[in-house]
Amino acid sequence: MKLGADLRAFETRIGHRFSDPALVVRAVTHSSISSATRDDNQRLEFLGDRVLGLVMADALLRADPGASEGQLAPRFNALVRKETCAEIAREIDVGAVLKLGRSEMLSGGRRKQALLGDALEAVIAAVYRDAGYDAAEALILRLWGSRIDTVEVDARDPKTALQEWAQARGLTPPVYREVGRSGPDHAPVFTIRAELDNGGVAEAQAGSKRQAEQTAAAQLLAEMEQQP
Template sequence: MGATRRGKRRADRPDLSTLEEKIGHRFADQELLVRALTHVSAATGPESYQRLEFLGDRVLGLAVADGLFAALPGADEGDLSRRLSGLVRRESCAAVATAWDVGPHLKLGAGEVYGGGRRNPAILADVCEAILGAIFLDAGYEAAKTVIDRAFAAGNEVEGTRTRDPKSALQEWAQGLGLPTPTYAVVERAGPDHAPIFRIEARVLGVAPGVGVGGSKRLAEQEAARLLLMREGVWRDEGAAGTE
């Protein structure tokens, strides 16, 4: 009878093996993963992802800080803090959840489904952290860190940043650090009126400016923002800032 009940529970449980493969962790207790995918709108009692999200947020911060500390022995506290904030921001978590393709597996109430909850960046970011919390409970810190190291590789640009221009990415990064909005200043203008060359600084409080050169203020600002992000380890794109 006991074996029959266990078999029925397995049959009733959604097939999450594909998701586990994308995450890179096979759960011993798959109910933890189910809970991590359950929005409060679909939860019975306290069985939503909220508590796991709380735990996963702390696990993520520790694992990324651990990795940065080991990878950058010469970095000071300020540099480490800036890099940490750039890597664990909400956009990064949402991008990781998108890469894992968690959307189809989410348990949502009807209102959230109709409202596009499966693609909602805020929900995706929460679920990413909840999954990390679930992995921590399922198999411990090292298992969670292995997944985090792969998904939040230090210095790697996440998909959410690729879709934004450098100025937008710089503003989001500064906001993630609790800093004022970046400013831009023309430090040099050369060339004839019909073909000017602008040299512009992107300035973020407490951070050395990025300097960009371009044939318009817009291009020079984009280049300055891109170079600042690259220097800080947030942006790894080696291409040009963009075109008009």
């Protein structure tokens, strides 16, 4: 199989030339365009998620030999969660090479967090299948780069951190309310308000409710921690 110029350029961006080009084609093929003769990337995504987890767990252990499991777990979650994968996928422009069905293309599939994150994990699995564990590990360490060394010691997600902050002060858990929605159906923007029963409030917007909640929680926690 001969790759097109777009996938050859993608190989350059990730630093891996495939011996079996069919693997990278499968890795960027979404189920919306799969067929009896064209496999999608779901099985590779399943494998890539596990390869990523193993590489990242090992990298964290080596980066901080004295860390406890309780310290490592939130760092691990921060590095492998879908948001991080999608962020890295954008950095190497996975969206430009995604093979999508017409409906996904029209709904902005090349920018969707879930599709980008899944495709990156599928690419990791494709490299693993193509050249083995060492190549996949090198790819992951190269793409994640300084994130591994600079991941926050306390890498709890903002909603968890805000809830723990509230409980430590005898407050009830924060409440998240959808107070607005704009944009077209295929690319909505949600406005979420985070509220504490001490009167603290913060609002944030994002393309998913989950991300808007996380951002609002982070903003509210920052405000609360600045108060005397």
